[in-house]
Amino acid sequence: GPVHVLTASPSAVGPAWGRLVEKLADAGFTVHKLWEQADADTFFANDGDQIKAVVPGHEGVNGEMMDRLPNLEIIANFGVGYDAIDVNAAKDRGIRVTNTPDVLSDDVADLALALMLDVSRRLTLADRYVREGKWEEGNFPIQRKVSGKKVGILGLGRIGQAIASRASAFHMKVAYHGRHEKSGVPYEYHSSLVDLAKACDFLVIACPGGASTRHLVNKEVLEALGPKGCLVNIARGSVVVESELVKALAEGRLGSAGLDVFEDEPRVPEELRKMDNVVLQPHIGSATFETREDMADLVVRNLTAHFSGKELPTPVA
Numbered sequence: 001g002p003v004h005v006l007t008a009s010p011s012a013v014g015p016a017w018g019r020l021v022e023k024l025a026d027a028g029f030t031v032h033k034l035w036e037q038a039d040a041d042t043f044f045a046n047d048g049d050q051i052k053a054v055v056p057g058h059e060g061v062n063g064e065m066m067d068r069l070p071n072l073e074i075i076a077n078f079g080v081g082y083d084a085i086d087v088n089a090a091k092d093r094g095i096r097v098t099n100t101p102d103v104l105s106d107d108v109a110d111l112a113l114a115l116m117l118d119v120s121r122r123l124t125l126a127d128r129y130v131r132e133g134k135w136e137e138g139n140f141p142i143q144r145k146v147s148g149k150k151v152g153i154l155g156l157g158r159i160g161q162a163i164a165s166r167a168s169a170f171h172m173k174v175a176y177h178g179r180h181e182k183s184g185v186p187y188e189y190h191s192s193l194v195d196l197a198k199a200c201d202f203l204v205i206a207c208p209g210g211a212s213t214r215h216l217v218n219k220e221v222l223e224a225l226g227p228k229g230c231l232v233n234i235a236r237g238s239v240v241v242e243s244e245l246v247k248a249l250a251e252g253r254l255g256s257a258g259l260d261v262f263e264d265e266p267r268v269p270e271e272l273r274k275m276d277n278v279v280l281q282p283h284i285g286s287a288t289f290e291t292r293e294d295m296a297d298l299v300v301r302n303l304t305a306h307f308s309g310k311e312l313p314t315p316v317a
């Protein structure tokens with residue numbers, strides 16, 4: 001019979017979900033939509049044992065949910081970041097986990113550059129200025145240059161490298177920090193994140209979320225970035241101590257920020273929403289039609305491979 005797949009909250013991924021559900025159905029899977037269930041507990045009790053696969057978004061899957069799905073074989077994450085999936089709990093239960101790397105790197109890197117440009121050239125603010133009729137009253141204030149500046153990247157993985165090559169095209173100097181120096185990359189390595197923050201104009205977070213990177217960007221790092229520095233985060237809110245970020249911006253110890261991700265999404269601190277030196281985005285790094293199609297295809301390829309006994313295209317290490 002058909003393999004039953006449970007898809008989770010649509011709010012986490014937006015309009016691509018319809019296509020994902022279609023693609024799963026086209027591939028022969030029977031799709032259950034968790035958000036359409038009147039009562040999740042009743043669903044788990046009545047149908048939990050049918051489910052062999054889960055496709056979560058960034059709301060993830062914990063051990064408790066795995067236990068309510070006793071025949072679960074695979075969690076195919078719709079996204080590259082799988083910090084919300086308890087991978088150890090999955091491993092203990094013999095459940096495979098896959099993600100969607102590479103296909104979204106371009107989009108996320110594009111957004112990182114867009115945030116650097118928007119914060120510095122104040123595009124969002126200038127747009128509001130024109131719309132509100134303020135141009136007729138006087139010229140928009142002078143801005144800050146992007147080309148030629150120095151960008152520090154926290155996490156030079158696939159997305160970090162895509163950001164680095166774009167920044168290079170803007171004639172920016174690129175440096176990075178990560179646990180290890182990478183061989184064969186032309187960028188300056190800093191073994192200390194504080195030193196990297198001190199040395200650069202923009203600090204861009206491009207590392208995975210989860211316990212190993214939690215609160216890496218703390219008060220000291222923000223202070224090192226300084227009153228002219230700009231923090232860009234397209235990774236996970238958990239990497240930053242958000243309360244310290246808010247304070248540093250409010251007190252002028254940090255210059256500006258461009259943020260696509262937050263500690264408690266979709267809630268964004270009220271203070272941030274009032275700041276003109278901050279550009280805020282609703283976690284849309286990979287949210288293009290093209291990329292969401294590719295992500296959905298990769299989810300389906302992983303599931304199809306698993307249920308036909310083939311090697312998984314993109315298993316999580």
Ligand code: 8YV
Binds near residue numbers: 059
């Ligand atoms: C998605 C993401 O919005 O890939 C990731 O890690 O954060 C985004 O691409 C998310 O995973 C979908 O829920």
